[in-house]
Amino acid sequence: MRAQLGRRYRLSASHRLHTEALSEAENRAVYGKCANPHGHGHNYTVEVLVGGEIDAATGMVCDLTRLDGWVSREVLEPFDHQNLNTLEAFQNLVPTTENLCIEIQKRLRKVLPGDLTVTVRVEETSNNFFEYRPEGA
Amino acid sequence: MRAQLGRRYRLSASHRLHTEALSEAENRAVYGKCANPHGHGHNYTVEVLVGGEIDAATGMVCDLTRLDGWVSREVLEPFDHQNLNTLEAFQNLVPTTENLCIEIQKRLRKVLPGDLTVTVRVEETSNNFFEYRPEGA
């Protein structure tokens, strides 16, 4: 039997939406107040959905302690309480929540066992959220 | 990279569930207290999920200002703080939340660019919700 297990993690970070590819006026038009020069911040809720077979002995899709370890090392330690714009991952990528979501999924994809699928959903505010679900997940 | 962007909107409206196709007794059996003659109301939460490619320059699936404009014009202005039964859309259609959900999706489908998919999910109360996800979304 295949099932999905979801687990929520929380991180706080600041960002500024701005790209060199656009003029100041275009940045302002596209990102509105998110382009303010000093940045602003969010509490992000990161939902990690792991799909896989339920292990017949343990009754679990994935050991939560191991999942917590992967998410801690790949997501919470590098991103929590940071300014996203200063991180290497966002040197050539605007730190929109779309891009943050995909960056998190890629990092987890690399470390999770290949027989598990991984979908990532990030809530940026209580009104906005983003999801990256790879094909077949 | 394709991702989904979700955004929540809120509207308050009243409705009465009742159809001429059924007798009074049948209406009462099917809709229970929702058939009360003076109507009642809800705070609806409308989640609009937009799927599409992340723009390489802006890092966004869809400009939120434009999305807000479409939802304002097509959904909030016609439906917020109204009695759904008095609206043209529900003259020949019972204003169940199933039908409201599909009506909202159709209106947004008409105005959103064709390369974006649109799924609509409506929370009627904290216990009931409805979703219309077209094939391929």
Place this chain on the structure above:
Amino acid sequence: MRAQLGRRYRLSASHRLHTEALSEAENRAVYGKCANPHGHGHNYTVEVLVGGEIDAATGMVCDLTRLDGWVSREVLEPFDHQNLNTLEAFQNLVPTTENLCIEIQKRLRKVLPGDLTVTVRVEETSNNFFEYRPEGA
């Protein structure tokens, strides 16, 4: 030992904010879109807070089955799935949530034992709420 016990109930109703004491223009100025003639609706969350001594034998402030009975009879049956403007309680009183909150508290005050205090808090939407806490509660 005195403690407070809180219990949440939910009801859906419609209302229209409008008073004969004001002109049409004043009604519109004060109540905005809440004055729309056909009414609109809400899911109200009613929090009933009961304060009293913890009974040494049962460890409870108030028997929940009895509390549910009182709230059912005095609040849910008369108000749930109704149009508040058509009810007797609001014939000479605008059905704002302030007034609904006080009406609910008065009804419960009449039936609850005198050694219990009762405070009522009503959430009208996820952004607006109202509370009536009598002195000493």
Place this chain on the structure above:
Amino acid sequence: MRAQLGRRYRLSASHRLHTEALSEAENRAVYGKCANPHGHGHNYTVEVLVGGEIDAATGMVCDLTRLDGWVSREVLEPFDHQNLNTLEAFQNLVPTTENLCIEIQKRLRKVLPGDLTVTVRVEETSNNFFEYRPEGA
């Protein structure tokens, strides 16, 4: 038109995660504090998603009164306010939330009409949730 209707139910139960298939040390390694001998408990939120055609006359995917009856009989009565480990369903199955989710889906699948799909999602805590969505749902 096909749509999904979702409805939330709540139940409180206790469980202990422990399997005879593993040694004490392995049980402790896999389940952590969830293996504590006296058990512990949760408020589970069970979301039942029913997919189907919207009935042209009633505007509904599924009669909520009938759905509530099925869920009451198949899920709430047997599981609410119980110790899951003592139930027949979990005599040879660890009562993880993965297994609870699948057990609930199977029971509802048996009683729901064949033209409706049924997906079950169980929130175990505000951080952990599980979903079983059969193919085609």
Place this chain on the structure above:
Amino acid sequence: MRAQLGRRYRLSASHRLHTEALSEAENRAVYGKCANPHGHGHNYTVEVLVGGEIDAATGMVCDLTRLDGWVSREVLEPFDHQNLNTLEAFQNLVPTTENLCIEIQKRLRKVLPGDLTVTVRVEETSNNFFEYRPEGA
């Protein structure tokens, strides 16, 4: 300037409501299905409200790391993932949430500095909550 700082903690536990002071029939009448012999469980949310002067240098009412330490040692370690009925604190006290709330407040009162007030609020389910606020807090 005095302010209140609130912090939420979560714990899962099982309990059974039953007292030797009452007959079986009375236990069943008072506690309903909460008297089921094998117990059941909850995810409790414990809100700790600490009142005090804002420190002029740090801008804080209370150091969160120290608060977390006190709550961990006095509340989470003894109660999380336990069966409340088996604990010493509830040998002569029915483990209702009223009594749990007061027990938690007493334990924190003993270890928090005397110039801080402490109020405890426990959410037992999404519908029931309890608060113990000492005079002057």
Place this chain on the structure above:
Amino acid sequence: MRAQLGRRYRLSASHRLHTEALSEAENRAVYGKCANPHGHGHNYTVEVLVGGEIDAATGMVCDLTRLDGWVSREVLEPFDHQNLNTLEAFQNLVPTTENLCIEIQKRLRKVLPGDLTVTVRVEETSNNFFEYRPEGA
């Protein structure tokens, strides 16, 4: 009749907790990862509670349009999507949420009519919140 009206507003901002009054090591000890040099951010929920007499004609404690105007001008415009450390209000004050809460209350106190009380509660994350309730409110 006096009642309380509460209204929720949301703002996103970044901050860094750091004071010149302490050494680097002390800053790190007091503020932990909140002292990270590049700052981080939050979605703050600001609850404004206004207490007063219910107007007999309108049935309202306070006109919501006027309240929204005051909060917009005094709170949302100066603080939303900003880095709190760069604002004049926090040049000599660490931008902890305790201090933000009191700053917001003072600003609203200045513009609200004198017969209304004003209490401010700020949720910094889903686990931390702060309240400033002046005496008599």
